[in-house]
Amino acid sequence: MDIVCANLKVAAHTGVYTPDPDGHLRYCFTPLIAYTADLPEQQMISGASHGSSPVTLAKVQDFGDGTLHPP
Numbered sequence: 001m002d003i004v005c006a007n008l009k010v011a012a013h014t015g016v017y018t019p020d021p022d023g024h025l026r027y028c029f030t031p032l033i034a035y036t037a038d039l040p041e042q043q044m045i046s047g048a049s050h051g052s053s054p055v056t057l058a059k060v061q062d063f064g065d066g067t068l069h070p071p
């Protein structure tokens with residue numbers, strides 16, 4: 001995701017010139033505010049195996065146990 005969003009990070013930090021529908025160039029800042037995905041999509045994007053968390057070391061058996069697992 002870091003590679004895919006690299007241009008968005010530049011646009012959010014320093015701005016980029018973007019054409020509008022009339023053909024004029026506008027200097028824009030385009031921050032990525034939120035990204036929402038379900039668990040299978042998060043696992044696919046992060047490269048995590050099925051039955052594991054894409055953001056922690058928790059396995060499927062640990063889901064819902066109320067314990068904070070390390071990232």
